Amino acid sequence: MSAQERLTKLGLELPPAPKPVGLYKPMVLVGNVAYLSGHGPLKSDGTLICGRLGDDLTVEAGAAAARQTGLAMLSTLQSALGSLDRVTRVVKLLGLVRCTDSFEKPPAVIDGCSQLLADVFGPDQGIGARSALGTNALPGGIAVEIEGIFEIA
Numbered sequence: 441m442s443a444q445e446r447l448t449k450l451g452l453e454l455p456p457a458p459k460p461v462g463l464y465k466p467m468v469l470v471g472n473v474a475y476l477s478g479h480g481p482l483k484s485d486g487t488l489i490c491g492r493l494g495d496d497l498t499v500e501a502g503a504a505a506a507r508q509t510g511l512a513m514l515s516t517l518q519s520a521l522g523s524l525d526r527v528t529r530v531v532k533l534l535g536l537v538r539c540t541d542s543f544e545k546p547p548a549v550i551d552g553c554s555q556l557l558a559d560v561f562g563p564d565q566g567i568g569a570r571s572a573l574g575t576n577a578l579p580g581g582i583a584v585e586i587e588g589i590f591e592i593a
Contacts, residue, residue, distance in 0.1 A: 457519035494543030503552030510553035
């Protein structure tokens with residue numbers, strides 16, 4: 441089953457492809473590698489999921505924000521490439537979690553995005569290398585920011 445077919449079967453709605461809010465490109469393609477800039481948890485209505493893990497957001501709410509961030513990343517890929525079927529592998533994710541100093545579960549939060557990508561691209565191609573870090577601030581108070589590297593056909 442292709443990534444586009446899985447997306448439909450899962451009933452997932454992609455938000456509009458995010459527009460840059462600074463001096464950068466959402467995606468740069470170099471040869472057969474797509475580098476995605478940091479994405480936030482953009483919802484279909486244009487709003488963002490904000491909050492701080494360990495304060496006003498639970499791990500489950502953070503994982504949902506990371507999943508929504510993954511949907512925004514998929515939207516950028518689909519918009520730039522024409523089809524998610526061109527993605528052959530998730531190479532690497534870097535996830536940043538806005539959290540309190542004592543919050544020790546950034547990997548559990550970023551699992552929300554990782555699980556989404558595994559569901560869409562399959563467990564072999566959809567799971568890549570990953571880092572998940574806590575931070576005290578993210579733009580606009582968003583809960584998570586994730587960037588990624590993808591192999592493209």
